Amino acid sequence: MRLAYLQLALSMALVGANVAVAKLLAEALPIALIAFLRCVLAMAVLWPLARWMDGPVRVPRDVAWNLALQAVFGTAIYNAGLLAGLRLTTALEGGLVLATLPAVVAIGGAVLLRERLPGRQWAAVALAAGGMAAITVARAAGGDGGSLLGNLLVFGGVLGEAAYVLLARRIAGRVPVVTASLWMQGFSALVLLPFAAPGFGAVAALSDASLAALLVFHSLTASVICLLLWYAGLKRVPAGMAGVFTAFLPGTAALVAVSLLGEAFTSVHAAGFVLMMGSVAVATWPRRGRS
Template sequence: MRNPISVYFSLALAMAIVGSSVVVGKLMVKTIPVFLSSGIRFFIAAAVLMILLFWIEKGIPALSKKDVFVLLLQSFTGVFLFSICMLYGVKLTTGMESGIITSTTPMAVGILAFFLLKEKIEKRMAAGIVLAVIGVMAINLFGAGGEAGSPYALMGNLLIAAAVIGEAMFTLMAKLLSPHISALAISAFVSLFGFLFFLPFAVIEAVSFDFSVPGLLDWSYVLYYALIVTVLAFYLWYNGVTKVPASVSGIFTSVLPVSAVVLSGVILKEQFTLVHLTGIVFVIAGIFITVLKKEQKKDSGKLAS
């Protein structure tokens, strides 16, 4: 089945936006605290997504107790912990290194699926994971320069790695949800629960925060994170993944580190070094080996049938 160019464009643009979130997040937390900015972001995103849910699907789907528990766990790992680790991480390390490390999410999913869901890791998947790990290790051992040579750059990279694990857990939890729950409903509920998780901490920061300090540009970062990263990127991604094999959509995850690296250089004026090039080459090679393995297996199955 032939896939239109518009579908590939949606997938690529979605990952480019996710890559841009690394840069925007770094700019956002310079003036607005992590919990406060995240609370506002998920309040806006949840409101928009709930409106879309009622508009498109005409109401809230029936949820079992298991579904509610899984959605809460998804939100806690993939929204709450992910956001905390990501936003505190980008304060300590560079946008380039954050983007490259974040792109290892598919490998993290594979590793956690092996330990938690007992899914088999085949040889090519293992090779892809090894390449990605080499890329990330190269960055952490030789390129962790952080903010103006910050001694906390390695800690920042470790926080980004923890964020990757949270995102991988979010992905795995989706397999436990009832099949009748749509992607839009999942996104709306995890955003709503994410807002509730952040709310008490956001209120504490809001009490002592001077709202006159951030300018219009600073608040626009929060709005961008809510509407573009959380809502639009979600729509574009699911508009694509529903029309192509998972293995094909997986290839487009390699756009994420490229977007983060390019935007970090252009907007944050960070220097792109040989270490970054080495790391990103290994990571992208690992992604391609991983997803192409699935595609070849799928094609061989078709031939056999």
């Protein structure tokens, strides 16, 4: 069980660390090109993994359409919002905005899937809204470092990722995880190609070994390693308990932003961080079993 906890924590920590990595990439390369190359690199790894772990799999037509929609929302819109937002705001604030995901998914499940939203989920939504309000007020007041527009763009990415999560629920268990991810990355590459093509000349910037290494790290950790670690942990840990480990996302994003990028951690960030972490904990903490 300790190994499973470690796998879940490391998966979310890598997602958080990738906020800072994505910011560095967005400052050097066109946004659509980053997302497209990330998909291509991920496919190169997922293809042999899918053949090895899942074997030949027939993907039904309705599942394929669902995966195509997941690609539009979970890859194209999420990455566009995240990368465009991180060009304007800080990795610290971007990570805090990403922490609203569990609350947004809860609202989406209630509105779109008619799922009942218990009281503690409403509490999580309120805490997340409070965290967003804290950093939004700071930006509107002209605080240093971040950007209101940048934070809103990152939140647009959160909406795309929430749609991806809700769509994934419709086909859960119908196709093995690695195969589904391979198909989704393929659809994502097709969606992104027309937008990435005009920026292909910028690939020359990848002659910088450090930038190329960042892109490879971003692609393989965010699209492959995080996925494998997460689902390996879920084999031993109930989904409700696993959700608690999403708290590592904003925590790691803040740690990397402050320690490696030198971003300032203010009292407003502290308030937002406490509210966001509270939201994640309330939204994902497993319920007590009935006696």
